[in-house]
Amino acid sequence: MEGDRIPWAEDGIYLPERPSFTLDPAFHAGAYYVQEASSMVLEEILKQVVNLKENLLALDLCAAPGGKSTHIQSLLSDGSLLVSNEVIKTRANILAENLTKWGFPNVVITNNDPSHFDRLNVQFDVIVVDAPCSGEGLFRREPEAMNEWSPEAVKLCATRQQRILADIWPALKPGGVLIYSTCTYNSLENEENLEWLSEQLDAEGISINLNDDWGFAETETRGIKGFHAYPHKVKGEGFFIAAVRKNDGFEKKLRKQKKPMNFASKQEIGTVSQWLKEPEQFDFIKHNDLFIALPNQWKEVIHDINSNLYIISEGIDIGRLKGKKLIPNEGLAFSTALDHNQLSTFELNLEEALNYLRKENFNFEAMNNGWNLITYQGLGLGWANRIQQRVNNYYPTNWRIRISS
Numbered sequence: 001m002e003g004d005r006i007p008w009a010e011d012g013i014y015l016p017e018r019p020s021f022t023l024d025p026a027f028h029a030g031a032y033y034v035q036e037a038s039s040m041v042l043e044e045i046l047k048q049v050v051n052l053k054e055n056l057l058a059l060d061l062c063a064a065p066g067g068k069s070t071h072i073q074s075l076l077s078d079g080s081l082l083v084s085n086e087v088i089k090t091r092a093n094i095l096a097e098n099l100t101k102w103g104f105p106n107v108v109i110t111n112n113d114p115s116h117f118d119r120l121n122v123q124f125d126v127i128v129v130d131a132p133c134s135g136e137g138l139f140r141r142e143p144e145a146m147n148e149w150s151p152e153a154v155k156l157c158a159t160r161q162q163r164i165l166a167d168i169w170p171a172l173k174p175g176g177v178l179i180y181s182t183c184t185y186n187s188l189e190n191e192e193n194l195e196w197l198s199e200q201l202d203a204e205g206i207s208i209n210l211n212d213d214w215g216f217a218e219t220e221t222r223g224i225k226g227f228h229a230y231p232h233k234v235k236g237e238g239f240f241i242a243a244v245r246k247n248d249g250f251e252k253k254l255r256k257q258k259k260p261m262n263f264a265s266k267q268e269i270g271t272v273s274q275w276l277k278e279p280e281q282f283d284f285i286k287h288n289d290l291f292i293a294l295p296n297q298w299k300e301v302i303h304d305i306n307s308n309l310y311i312i313s314e315g316i317d318i319g320r321l322k323g324k325k326l327i328p329n330e331g332l333a334f335s336t337a338l339d340h341n342q343l344s345t346f347e348l349n350l351e352e353a354l355n356y357l358r359k360e361n362f363n364f365e366a367m368n369n370g371w372n373l374i375t376y377q378g379l380g381l382g383w384a385n386r387i388q389q390r391v392n393n394y395y396p397t398n399w400r401i402r403i404s405s
């Protein structure tokens with residue numbers, strides 16, 4: 001893809017026009033994510049406030065549809081773990097779809113209210129709160145959004161944001177960093193919330209400097225820096241972001257969890273791990289009949305999360321066993337941990353790939369019998385099973401594309 005670089009995001013580019021992403025199989029393969037440029041300044045803030053080379057435990061609290069989570073995952077080290085949470089169930093499912101396609105195994109997707117995180121024994125090194133807000137920064141792009149705006153709505157948003165911040169604060173480690181952002185301009189939801197964070201939660205500012213040429217407007221509230229993106233100054237839509245450090249508070253101790261995990265047997269592991277690049281990095285558990293691979297480095301933390309929160313998805317959904325044979329899940333097709341050399345792959349051209357995504361016929365004459373990873377430009381799209389002169393297309397029906405070229 002070609003376009004001007006976004007100065008504050010290494011892999012970000014401005015698209016010169018909006019193509020039909022639905023008709024690009026690479027989009028469905030999770031090769032890229034489309035989001036608003038200003039909000040990608042999160043990358044520069046993260047680089048300045050945490051050491052991204054370390055293995056961090058990160059929480060994206062208000063995560064759907066997944067713009068920040070996909071971006072954060074690409075920035076964290078391979079040994080880090082991201083918990084990506086969304087309180088609204090339908091939105092959490094969209095988040096899960098996007099993160100499954102993104103393909104990183106070190107992720108747990110939860111569907112909880114911020115107050116539930118207090119049940120955890122673990123605390124996070126970094127928490128991102130991309131808060132629900134009055135959305136003034138979107139008015140230029142979506143003028144209808146103005147109809148929902150009122151001074152009362154702004155006040156309600158600010159109160160809700162404070163409640164979210166207060167609820168999640170105990171889940172942050174002492175010394176940890178909380179990044180707060182909105183896509184609105186008013187001070188009630190931005191600077192006044194920073195003042196509230198400082199007064200009520202004793203949050204402290206962190207030294208952050210953005211390149212003046214980028215055009216972000218810096219504000220400072222009780223030593224806490226915030227940055228506004230105003231569309232006439234920054235090449236992007238309206239956005240606000242700030243970061244604070246938690247200095248006091250107590251550190252929780254990770255306790256053994258009572259809720260048992262259902263680990264796979266040695267024999268089952270032999271089958272379900274056969275296509276992974278480094279199976280020794282994972283624990284294999286069974287959830288109902290679905291086998292899941294979890295990064296074993298985070299075993300206790302994941303156990304704690306499983307015992308206390310509502311999980312939508314975690315690690316890699318590998319698949320189910322039918323007798324001794326693996327029926328692979330779509331989660332495995334997208335996973336960066338999948339070893340394409342260990343299995344039969346079948347590459348499709350653009351037209352064929354779109355037909356596969358529509359669950360329509362495509363030419364499979366050259367396909368091997370048995371399970372095949374369907375690829376487009378080498379990227380995993382999903383699974384197909386050839387049985388002699390028939391092919392079963394395992395692309396999830398609810399992800400099927402419904403428009404014609």
Ligand SMILES: C[S@@+](CC[C@H](N)C(=O)[O-])C[C@H]1O[C@@H](n2cnc3c(N)ncnc32)[C@H](O)[C@@H]1O
Pocket residue numbers: 061062063064065066067068069086087088091113114130131132133160164
């Ligand atoms: C600005 S959006 C998040 C966008 C997302 N971070 C991204 O980059 O794709 C705010 C999210 O907060 C969620 N939300 C709404 N009310 C909430 C609450 N009371 N607590 C936590 N999250 C809430 C919304 O459902 C929405 O998904």
